[in-house]
Amino acid sequence: MKHAIEVRGLVKSFGEVRALDGVTLAAAPGTVLGVLGPNGAGKTTAVRVLSTLTSPDAGTARVLGHDVAAEARKVRERIGLTGQYAGLDPNLSGEQNLVLIARLLGASRRQARQRAHELIERFDLAHAATRAAAKYSGGMRRRLDLAASIVRRPEVLFLDEPTTGLDPQSRGGLWEIVRELVAEGTTVLLTTQYLEEADQLAHAIAVIDHGRVIASGTPSELKQTVGGLVLRLSPTRPEAAEQLVQLAEWAAGASARREDGAVVVPVAHAGEAQAVMARIGQAGVDLAGFGLHEPTLDEVFLSLTGHRTETDHQQKTKELTA
Amino acid sequence: MTALASTGPRPTTTWNTTRGPLGQSASMAARSLASIKHYPAQLVEFFMIPLMILLSITFFMGGQMMGSWQDFLQYAGPTIIAMGLFFAITSTGMGLYGDIKEGVFDRLTAMPVSRFALLAGRVAADMVKHAWALLVVGAVAFAIGYRAEGGAAGTAAAAGALLLFLFAVSWTMALVGLTAKSEEQIQTWMISLLMPLAYTSTIFVEKDTLPGPVQWWAQVNPMTALADTMRMFLGGGSPGAETLALLAWCAAILAVFVPLSLRAYRRKLTN
Numbered sequence: 001m002k003h004a005i006e007v008r009g010l011v012k013s014f015g016e017v018r019a020l021d022g023v024t025l026a027a028a029p030g031t032v033l034g035v036l037g038p039n040g041a042g043k044t045t046a047v048r049v050l051s052t053l054t055s056p057d058a059g060t061a062r063v064l065g066h067d068v069a070a071e072a073r074k075v076r077e078r079i080g081l082t083g084q085y086a087g088l089d090p091n092l093s094g095e096q097n098l099v100l101i102a103r104l105l106g107a108s109r110r111q112a113r114q115r116a117h118e119l120i121e122r123f124d125l126a127h128a129a130t131r132a133a134a135k136y137s138g139g140m141r142r143r144l145d146l147a148a149s150i151v152r153r154p155e156v157l158f159l160d161e162p163t164t165g166l167d168p169q170s171r172g173g174l175w176e177i178v179r180e181l182v183a184e185g186t187t188v189l190l191t192t193q194y195l196e197e198a199d200q201l202a203h204a205i206a207v208i209d210h211g212r213v214i215a216s217g218t219p220s221e222l223k224q225t226v227g228g229l230v231l232r233l234s235p236t237r238p239e240a241a242e243q244l245v246q247l248a249e250w251a252a253g254a255s256a257r258r259e260d261g262a263v264v265v266p267v268a269h270a271g272e273a274q275a276v277m278a279r280i281g282q283a284g285v286d287l288a289g290f291g292l293h294e295p296t297l298d299e300v301f302l303s304l305t306g307h308r309t310e311t312d313h314q315q316k317t318k319e320l321t322a
Numbered sequence: 323m324t325a326l327a328s329t330g331p332r333p334t335t336t337w338n339t340t341r342g343p344l345g346q347s348a349s350m351a352a353r354s355l356a357s358i359k360h361y362p363a364q365l366v367e368f369f370m371i372p373l374m375i376l377l378s379i380t381f382f383m384g385g386q387m388m389g390s391w392q393d394f395l396q397y398a399g400p401t402i403i404a405m406g407l408f409f410a411i412t413s414t415g416m417g418l419y420g421d422i423k424e425g426v427f428d429r430l431t432a433m434p435v436s437r438f439a440l441l442a443g444r445v446a447a448d449m450v451k452h453a454w455a456l457l458v459v460g461a462v463a464f465a466i467g468y469r470a471e472g473g474a475a476g477t478a479a480a481a482g483a484l485l486l487f488l489f490a491v492s493w494t495m496a497l498v499g500l501t502a503k504s505e506e507q508i509q510t511w512m513i514s515l516l517m518p519l520a521y522t523s524t525i526f527v528e529k530d531t532l533p534g535p536v537q538w539w540a541q542v543n544p545m546t547a548l549a550d551t552m553r554m555f556l557g558g559g560s561p562g563a564e565t566l567a568l569l570a571w572c573a574a575i576l577a578v579f580v581p582l583s584l585r586a587y588r589r590k591l592t593n
Contacts, residue, residue: 051432053592076434087429091357103349104435106337115335132360148429153335 004029004156004187005050009059012045012211019045021211022059027187027204032178034202034219035191036300042211043191044084047160050189051081063156080154084161086145090134094125094144097133101151119147123177139170146177150186157181159190163197175200195300199223207304214304223295225303230295231265231273236286243285251279266295343436350443354417355450369455372406376459379526380466387526392467399468400556401525401549403459404484407452408520408545412512414448414492415499419508422500422590431591441583445492452488456481472558479555483568487548490572493579500586524549544571 005027012020019042027033037043048054049061052072060067066074081087088097095116102112120129123143128136133144142162149157159178163171178201182188192198198205199219206216215222233248235241241258248256248265252272256265267273273292280287295303341349358364379402384394421427421444430440460481470477495508502508522536523545532540540546550564 053428053432055592073434076432079432081429081432083425083428085425085428087425087427089353089356089426090424091360092353096353096356100349100353101429101433102337103341104346104430104433104439106341108337111337152337 003027003062004031004064005033005189006062007046007050007059008061010046010049010056010061011058012042012049012054012056018211020049020056020059023208023211023213025189025206025213025216027189029187030182030185031203032182032188032190032201034198034205035189035208036193036195036198036205037191037208038193041208043208044160045211046208047081047083047158047189047191051079051158052076053081078155080149080152080157082142082145082149082157082159082162084164086133086141088133088141088145088148091132093130093132094136094140095120095129097144097148098151101148105152115151119151123147124173139166139173142166142170142174143177146174150181154186156187156189159188161191161193164193171197195295199294207300209304215300222300225300228268228295229266229270229273230293230299231267231276232291232293233263233265233280233287234261234289235263236288240285243283244280247279247283247285248276251276266299267292343439343442346436346439347442347446350439351446351450354444354447365454368410368451369458371410372403372455372459373462375406375409376402376463395463395466395468398526399463400460400470400480400552403456403463404487404548404552405520405525405545406459407455407484407488408491409512409516410452410455411448411488411492411495411516412508413451413495414445415495415502415508415511416505417444417448418496418499419502419505427591437584437587438580441496441587445489445496448492449485449489453485456484470556470558472556476555476558480552483548483551483555483565486572487544487568490575490579491544493576493583496583497579497586500583500590519543519545544568544575547571 003026005025007023007025010020010023011018021042023042023046025033025035025046035043035046045054049056050063050068052068052075055069062068063075064078066078068075089100092100098116098119099112102115103109107115120126123146125140125144125147128140133141136144146159146162149159162178163174166174175197178188178190182201188201190198190201202219204216205219205222206213207222208214215225231248231252233244235244238261241261241263244263245256245258248263252265252267252275256263258264265273265276267276270292277290376399380391380395380399384391384398388394388397418441427440431437460477470480472479495512498508498511502511522532522540523543524540525545529537529540529546544567547564547567551561551568554561554564
């Protein structure tokens with residue numbers, strides 16, 4: 001079997017809305033496929049089709065060689081799912097949640113307790129094992145949720161925005177767990193809004209927008225389509241922006257653009273940013289601030305589609321006015 | 323940084339316990355009942371409504387309806403308990419509605435678990451609650467003077483008939499819970515369907531006292547079959563047409579509402 005996940009021309013509509021409009025994806029066994037896109041791009045629908053929760057209108061989706069529509073039962077035997085909203089029983093303790101899942105999957109009482117215990121240790125939940133899941137923090141709930149999806153060690157694991165809303169520390173912890181699972185040979189399909197997350201975890205990335213894959217490749221291939229890094233310059237006087245654009249273009253040989261009073265310069269590497277900064281220093285233009293960062297999802301989007309992701313745009317505006 | 327090569331064989335789990343839909347239903351039922359451990363006050367809540375219905379109707383209306391509340395208790399006590407528990411089947415609808423809203427069913431649906439078990443587990447858990455409430459309220463009825471001529475065996479048979487009926491009608495509420503748009507909607511269904519059904523039967527009154535057209539309906543009403551069957555067992559009689567009617571109703575309700583509930587489940591969870 002060449003691909004653990006193989007999706008061709010997947011179409012799914014809800015009334016007038018075409019949530020998936022011909023999506024094609026593939027993931028090799030034992031790798032992480034990152035599906036990157038803004039809210040409403042179709043990520044969750046894709047995960048729901050692959051985890052047998054939604055049947056597609058057209059196209060085919062195979063998981064471990066089984067068609068998700070025709071052989072749903074066989075697919076369910078071998079996958080794990082962590083949805084965007086915690087699939088836990090809030091009235092049960094962390095341990096009871098895991099025991100329930102193990103029992104439903106055919107474990108004896110003893111096996112179920114043993115597996116729950118293992119997972120609770122591994123996911124650092126021992127201190128809260130008997131507490132109701134409703135009283136868990138966001139990070140703990142995500143860990144328990146992930147634990148619940150690997151109770152029977154699935155061969156393919158679907159994670160739908162597993163770290164949305166988590167603080168950076170919890171996010172890092174979750175990434176660590178995903179890496180371990182992949183090291184054990186699990187194939188993971190992960191959806192995310194964060195380029196950094198896809199970059200950290202994924203062997204291959206598919207960028208989707210309006211239900212279509214608009215770019216795919218390895219993280220480095222994708223970043224090359226945007227440029228290596230992004231230098232953002234905020235002049236003290238707004239009138240100086242135009243001068244900054246000219247200086248940056250002259251120094252970096254790239255096309256700088258103005259954005260909400262700031263100037264954004266795509267650069268290939270840090271050295272190029274340094275050259276731009278030196279040039280600005282020589283010209284004596286005062287800066288209120290500057291920053292060098294990896295291209296964001298927004299910038300990948302802008303370069304791929306010519307339009308922005310709404311969430312990122314709002315965030316950026318907030319950062320600038322802050 | 324992202325090159326995560328596989329480093330060895332994937333650990334596998336071999337669980338081969340054969341647990342069919344019934345075992346899975348039991349796990350799901352245990353899950354629904356587990357919240358009692360966290361909120362033990364629920365044990366009282368389960369029987370409060372049927373208890374209050376029994377006591378208030380018996381003491382405040384019984385005298386006027388039959389001369390003395392003692393006579394009324396003897397005639398209608400058990401069937402009023404049945405009506406109180408009948409109203410409690412709304413919990414099946416509310417429970418399923420809540421389960422679906424919380425997202426736990428999304429995960430369960432993507433697992434190789436019987437769909438029937440996911441619904442039957444909730445119904446089974448509610449049956450345990452109804453049995454508990456029946457035990458408590460039945461004991462209160464005995465304490466204030468109710469006596470069954472049929473003795474312990476007759477009482478057990480009447481309780482069995484009631485629980486069978488509750489099991490069947492709980493599936494109508496399962497369908498309501500799976501298709502309702504809001505919790506208020508479930509309450510509305512309860513009031514507008516269950517109450518008229520109860521009041522047009524022989525739960526409280528003898529059939530002859532009902533107005534003409536209602537008499538025909540009271541005759542076929544499943545609650546009448548239930549009330550008559552309970553009275554027959556409690557009176558020490560032997561099963562006849564009323565018991566057959568009750569069994570037929572239960573079979574018919576299950577035959578219609580179990581498949582409809584499963585269909586509603588598929589539509590709701592796998593759209």
